[in-house]
Amino acid sequence: MTINPFERRGRDFVARHGETVFNAARRMQGEAPHTPLTRAGFAQADEMGRALRAALGAKPKLTMWASSAGRALQTLAIVAEHLELDWHDARHDDRLVEIGMGSWGGRYYADLTSEHGPVVDERGLLRCAPDGERYEAIAERVSGWLADTAGDDGDRLVIMHGISSRVMRGVMTGSPIDVCGAPVLPPHPQGTVTMIERGRESVVHLGTGHAPA
Numbered sequence: 370m371t372i373n374p375f376e377r378r379g380r381d382f383v384a385r386h387g388e389t390v391f392n393a394a395r396r397m398q399g400e401a402p403h404t405p406l407t408r409a410g411f412a413q414a415d416e417m418g419r420a421l422r423a424a425l426g427a428k429p430k431l432t433m434w435a436s437s438a439g440r441a442l443q444t445l446a447i448v449a450e451h452l453e454l455d456w457h458d459a460r461h462d463d464r465l466v467e468i469g470m471g472s473w474g475g476r477y478y479a480d481l482t483s484e485h486g487p488v489v490d491e492r493g494l495l496r497c498a499p500d501g502e503r504y505e506a507i508a509e510r511v512s513g514w515l516a517d518t519a520g521d522d523g524d525r526l527v528i529m530h531g532i533s534s535r536v537m538r539g540v541m542t543g544s545p546i547d548v549c550g551a552p553v554l555p556p557h558p559q560g561t562v563t564m565i566e567r568g569r570e571s572v573v574h575l576g577t578g579h580a581p582a
Contacts, residue, residue: 379525381527382431382526382562383537383538383565386438386441387559388413392404399473413560422452431526433460434459434528436529436530437466441465442456467529468530468533469501493555493556494549504547504553508540512540535557538563557576
């Protein structure tokens with residue numbers, strides 16, 4: 370599916386959720402539906418909210434979107450409070466969830482590495498699990514979401530995940546297809562917010578969390 374990154378009217382603030390208990394324990398999180406934020410994760414969400422409040426002011430005209438995963442919804446709740454927006458107005462979509470890791474989901478990185486070799490490459494990309502999701506599949510689903518929501522008018526905030534946001538940012542900026550099979554931009558730490566407008570990305574707030582997925 371081809372997406373023209375310059376068609377949509379308005380800016381997209383794409384954010385990576387705060388640190389979770391799985392992140393802190395170095396466990397493979399993937400598409401797990403609910404892995405709660407840690408205290409550090411809540412602090413990162415607070416930082417995101419303050420940064421967006423400084424950039425947009427109180428009660429901005431902003432469409433809020435989030436992955437349906439609990440960690441994204443928790444992060445959004447804190448950010449929305451800073452912006453004086455109603456969390457209940459947010460829209461959720463399963464196509465914004467993290468890469469599916471199949472039978473590797475929930476396992477410790479150290480155990481997976483001892484059995485299968487490195488599961489994170491030098492660019493911070495997760496190795497696909499044998500029964501997991503491929504990068505081209507992520508590109509297809511986030512492209513579908515972008516196409517279906519292209520009519521959103523004005524600015525919007527999208528809270529999602531490390532790997533899936535890298536692919537979606539790649540799609541939105543018209544980046545070339547990587548060897549993994551999808552357009553993938555460099556990683557950002559947890560708690561980072563970037564702004565994409567007419568295919569160009571800039572960092573609004575650089576988070577303090579761990580950079581790879």
